[in-house]
Amino acid sequence: MAVEGIDVSHWQGDVDWQAVKKSGRRFAFAKATEGRSMVDQKFERNWKNMKEAGIIRGAYHFAKPTSAAKPQARHFHKTVKPEPGDLPLVLDLEDGEEVGPQKLEQWVRTFVDEIKSLSGEAPIIYSGGFWKTHLNHMTDNLGCLLWLPQYGPKAENPRAWKKWTFWQYSDGTINAARLRPVPGVGQSCDRNRFQGTVVQLRKFTLINGGGTPERDSKKKSVKRRSSARKKVSGDVDLSLRDIQEILKRIGWPLKVDGEMGRETFSAIKDFQRGFAWWDLLIDGNAGIKTKEALRYAAENDGGCSLHFKFIEFKSKGDGWIKVHRSLVRGLEEVRDKVGPLTILSGYRDPAYNTRVGGATSSQHLHGNACDPVKDLPLDVVKGARRFSGIGIRRADNKVRHVDVRHEGPNTTGGTPQNPTIWFYA
Numbered sequence: 206m207a208v209e210g211i212d213v214s215h216w217q218g219d220v221d222w223q224a225v226k227k228s229g230r231r232f233a234f235a236k237a238t239e240g241r242s243m244v245d246q247k248f249e250r251n252w253k254n255m256k257e258a259g260i261i262r263g264a265y266h267f268a269k270p271t272s273a274a275k276p277q278a279r280h281f282h283k284t285v286k287p288e289p290g291d292l293p294l295v296l297d298l299e300d301g302e303e304v305g306p307q308k309l310e311q312w313v314r315t316f317v318d319e320i321k322s323l324s325g326e327a328p329i330i331y332s333g334g335f336w337k338t339h340l341n342h343m344t345d346n347l348g349c350l351l352w353l354p355q356y357g358p359k360a361e362n363p364r365a366w367k368k369w370t371f372w373q374y375s376d377g378t379i380n381a382a383r384l385r386p387v388p389g390v391g392q393s394c395d396r397n398r399f400q401g402t403v404v405q406l407r408k409f410t411l412i413n414g415g416g417t418p419e420r421d422s423k424k425k426s427v428k429r430r431s432s433a434r435k436k437v438s439g440d441v442d443l444s445l446r447d448i449q450e451i452l453k454r455i456g457w458p459l460k461v462d463g464e465m466g467r468e469t470f471s472a473i474k475d476f477q478r479g480f481a482w483w484d485l486l487i488d489g490n491a492g493i494k495t496k497e498a499l500r501y502a503a504e505n506d507g508g509c510s511l512h513f514k515f516i517e518f519k520s521k522g523d524g525w526i527k528v529h530r531s532l533v534r535g536l537e538e539v540r541d542k543v544g545p546l547t548i549l550s551g552y553r554d555p556a557y558n559t560r561v562g563g564a565t566s567s568q569h570l571h572g573n574a575c576d577p578v579k580d581l582p583l584d585v586v587k588g589a590r591r592f593s594g595i596g597i598r599r600a601d602n603k604v605r606h607v608d609v610r611h612e613g614p615n616t617t618g619g620t621p622q623n624p625t626i627w628f629y630a
Contacts, residue, residue: 208232208399208406212265212373215247217392222251222258224389231403231541232261234295234352238281240269248284256288261406263292265331270301270312278319287324289501290410290511294320295352298332302339309339317347326411329371336363350409352397370409372398403541404534407511408483443496445469451499452476455507456516458524475526476502479518479572481510481533510537517548518575522557527572531609535591536575539607542585547578568594574608581607593619599628 209229213220214236225233235251238244248264255262266281287294296316301309313330320328331352332340343365352371353360360372377384377393387394399406443451446463449472453459457472474489480498491499507514510533518528528551540546553561553569568574574594580603586595596606606629611620619625 208401208403210234210261210371210397210399211387211390212236212395212397213247213251213390215245217247217390217394219247219391220251220254221389222254222260225387226258226260228388230260230387232263232292232397232399232406234263234265234292234397236297237264237266238277238284239267241272241276241280244284252285261290261292261403261410263295263329265295265297267297268300268312268316270298270304270309274312274315275319278316278323282320282323287411290407292410293326293329293350294324295329295331296320296349298330299335299354302335306339306342310343313340314347317349321348324411331373333363336365340365354395368400370400372400374398402538404538407537443491443499445491448473448491448496448499451503455502456514456519456524456526472526475528475572476515479509479515479526479528479530479533481513481530481537484530509533512537512540512545513548518551518572520552520554520557521550522560523554525552525554527552528575529571529573529609529612531591531612532573532575532607535589535607535609536577538589538591539581539585542588543579543581548575549578550576568608568610571612571614573610573612574606576606577604580605587624590621593621593624595624595626597626597628605629 208231210232211225211230212234233255235248235255236245237248252262252264264285266277269277281294285294296313298313301312304312317328327348329352330346330349331354333354341364346365350370351362351366352373353362353369354373355361356375360369360374362369373395375384375396377395384396444463445465446461449459449461449463449469452472453461459468459472470489473491473495474487476499477485477487477495480502482498482501485495485498486492502508502515507516509515509528513533513536515526515528519526536546550569552572553563553567555570558567558570563569580598580601583595583597583602583604586592586604586607592607592609593611594608595604597603598605610625
């Protein structure tokens with residue numbers, strides 16, 4: 206499975222990013238800077254409008270290794286001002302062979318280190334043939350993901366990478382034949398592919414460490430200097446009362462008393478289970494990563510993911526919230542195909558489940574199931590390979606229930622690859 210995207214600069218003129226999004230492209234890179242002082246004349250417009258259209262956005266710097274690396278990295282970072290949800294900054298390396306392989310390697314190392322220092326994340330490196338010609342002696346990829354420019358049916362990585370993350374597979378033509386224009390883009394543009402799903406793509410954004418989720422423990426936490434991360438987390442030394450207030454604001458029916466009672470412990474644990482932006486350790490303890498997640502959810506209207514809020518999954522009985530992040534991620538993937546979704550029924554507390562005639566083994570009792578208002582196409586739901594239980598209305602073969610029963614605690618068969626399917630009258 207792959208996700209399509211594009212990259213642009215001022216050469217593409219004024220891009221209609223809403224049209225790009227409607228065409229199915231989910232991500233894009235825009236040229237931001239070049240050398241020590243140049244800013245692409247369309248960058249500010251592209252950067253703003255990409256975000257407004259819901260495009261997962263990234264920015265790239267065209268490197269000029271004949272001048273110092275640090276000033277270029279600082280110019281790039283200052284221009285972009287990366288935010289949570291943006292892709293890591295990109296080093297576009299296709300120029301500078303005149304400095305020689307050894308100096309070029311040192312230039313790259315310096316640039317990468319400076320971006321790590323400024324943003325807290327290693328940049329993505331855009332390079333293919335240039336790297337193979339001038340830097341293929343390097344076996345260390347410096348912790349950077351690869352965006353590989355190589356046109357043709359097959360992508361071949363430089364030796365420092367075992368796999369590519371992004372692949373620029375066309376400049377708008379294939380075998381000299383011009384491809385159909387991308388809607389919203391007046392001029393021909395490069396076509397790119399992400400190796401994974403949209404949900405996986407979001408895990409590479411700056412808010413969760415460039416795709417490497419951290420365990421939620423103080424011993425294993427990594428101190429970040431990212432301006433983007435600071436904007437989210439600020440001072441993450443939250444008191445227990447602060448945590449209770451955030452959980453209550455998000456939707457949990459909690460008493461704010463500063464005491465770690467059973468309900469507060471359960472709410473923290475259920476928050477950890479349902480937060481889908483990155484993986485949290487589900488232990489009921491509010492470590493550094495959980496505190497960052499709490500603040501992030503609070504600042505993003507109680508969102509457990511890009512399009513879903515915790516409160517959408519609350520029980521209509523006692524008002525408690527319980528949802529599994531695997532369910533949320535599956536719904537995000539389906540939403541990308543069918544459009545906005547509304548949740549009719551999410552978690553059910555035992556009393557409410559009995560009142561509505563729910564089965565004693567219902568996955569709703571564990572926060573592992575939901576019934577959407579919109580009936581969903583079976584091929585889309587199965588194609589997501591996220592759900593291990595699917596309920597279908599016999600009359601029209603539309604999906605009215607999905608669950609992730611494989612997440613437990615009481616598994617009753619079914620896997621995302623081979624889901625249990627049943628029919629409603």
